[in-house]
Amino acid sequence: MTDLFSFQSGPEQIRLPGADVMYWPNLGLASDPEHYLHRLLSETPWRQESVRVWGKVHQQPRLIAWYGDPQSNYSYSGIKLSPLSWSELILEIRSVVEDMAGEVFNSVLLNYYRDGNDSMGFHSDDEKELGARPTIASVSLGAERALAFKSKVDESAKIAKVPLASGSLLLMKGETQRLYKHGIAKERGNIGPRVNLTFRRIGLS
Numbered sequence: 704m705t706d707l708f709s710f711q712s713g714p715e716q717i718r719l720p721g722a723d724v725m726y727w728p729n730l731g732l733a734s735d736p737e738h739y740l741h742r743l744l745s746e747t748p749w750r751q752e753s754v755r756v757w758g759k760v761h762q763q764p765r766l767i768a769w770y771g772d773p774q775s776n777y778s779y780s781g782i783k784l785s786p787l788s789w790s791e792l793i794l795e796i797r798s799v800v801e802d803m804a805g806e807v808f809n810s811v812l813l814n815y816y817r818d819g820n821d822s823m824g825f826h827s828d829d830e831k832e833l834g835a836r837p838t839i840a841s842v843s844l845g846a847e848r849a850l851a852f853k854s855k856v857d858e859s860a861k862i863a864k865v866p867l868a869s870g871s872l873l874l875m876k877g878e879t880q881r882l883y884k885h886g887i888a889k890e891r892g893n894i895g896p897r898v899n900l901t902f903r904r905i906g907l908s
């Protein structure tokens with residue numbers, strides 16, 4: 704029997720000077736990405752957080768959940784997240800991701816973009832808990848959205864957009880966070896739900 708989803712293609716090195724970003728269009732999960740999308744949508748205790756950005760409090764334009772080993776507390780933009788304990792489903796995805804990345808991860812941020820109005824502003828994953836040159840492994844499920852990269856050092860550099868397909872893996876390593884910001888812009892039109900999982904390794908204090 705041919706299993707449509709067991710093959711893996713790629714990876715592709717994304718051309719961003721100084722950065723190290725790899726993209727696999729198909730992570731090779733055991734079943735259809737839609738299966739993981741629907742289970743994560745229904746099983747996750749999604750929260751909408753208030754964050755403080757430049758002194759102003761507002762609601763994040765997406766829903767999130769934070770899973771990880773005990774004590775993998777994570778804080779950003781004035782919110783502190785204590786981890787939920789790993790679910791079987793997320794552990795299954797993590798194990799495929801760890802095989803591809805050749806690294807281990809002790810926590811994951813889930814982002815749920817309900818439609819094209821949900822977004823994530825430009826940022827770097829440069830919290831000190833992540834260390835100096837963090838590897839972030841990002842899995843996308845559902846609607847294809849573009850991840851935009853903006854240079855922090857070359858203001859004349861064009862913004863690079865990487866469309867993230869359902870079932871894909873994007874790996875950001877090395878100097879990527881130091882040299883670039885990334886984000887997901889709002890999109891017009893009839894955009895369905897998307898769930899993103901960004902696996903991280905945070906230093907446990």
Ligand SMILES: O=C(O)CCC(=O)C(=O)O
Nearest residue numbers: 812814828850887899901
């Ligand atoms: O949704 C995405 O692809 C980006 C998520 C992200 O950058 C993050 O969680 O830090």
Ligand SMILES: [Fe+2]
Nearest residue numbers: 826827828885
């Ligand atoms: Fe990020």
